[in-house]
Amino acid sequence: MRYLSAILIACTLSTRSTSTFADVPTNINAYLCAKLDDFTATGVVDKSNQRELQKISKDLGFMYRFGKLLMRYKEPNKVRVEGTVEGTKGVYIVNGTIQRVSVPKIRLNTRRDFGDAPGKRKSLVDIGLISPYYMSYSTAKFVREGSVDGTPVGIFDVRYKDQDADTSHHLFYIDPKTRVILKRDAYHQDGRYRATYRYLDVKQVAPGIWFPTRIEVYNAERKLAGSTRYEDIKVNTGLPDSLFE
Helix, strand or coil, X not given: CHHHHHHHHHHHHHHXXXXXXXXXXXXXXXXXXXXXXXXXEEEEEEEECHHHHHCCCHHHHHHCCEEEEEEEEECCCEEEEEEEECCEEEEEEEECCEEEXXXXXXXXXXXXXXXXXXXXXXXXXXXXXXXXXXXXXXXXXXXXXXXXXXXXXXXXXXXXXXXXXXXXXXXXXXXXXXXXXXEEEXXXXXXXXXXXXXXXXXXXXXXXXXXXXXXXXXXXXCCEEEEEEEEEEEECCCCCHHHXX
């Protein structure tokens, strides 16, 4: 009788495990935010510790110097961020692989091409979503199913197709229901752990499009380096290309 009970319990657990696994797709294409053409949002920096941010990257530290910012994004991979840096207006623009930063008052005006450094490119991943464009130069291997704060996720090891250019990689913990990356672990090119990004307070902003409205970043010492919340999110309004030139 005990043997029969053990078999029944094992079968039940096996069935539950199979059912849960079936709900977590193993193909990264099932997680792409294909319905998003563009978005506009206001970002407010709630916490910025430059000492801890600099341990992750100088570019990230610079972005957190914008106390409040207006962010616009358009496929494929066009970004415009406007805000105030140290009391003066600044503009940060990404168009494909080209990044421009302009803060006239402090005579900062740079242009950088990250065509041979895919890990340094800004993308939709920075706000917790995966675009088809991002996957055009990346590859993802399903690792296992898991959970983040009780939410079932698919865990993927994401690397760049051109490993000669960049060997850094990420672990994405993606919610299959919302297609939002709930957690992202970033690693240096030599394999060392670099940072963790948490994408929180996820809300549906349009039919089939979900957005995290709060992002926290932790450095390799597990210290909270920065926190940003996003408000007034508008999607698919038809942003003109001229904004990103």
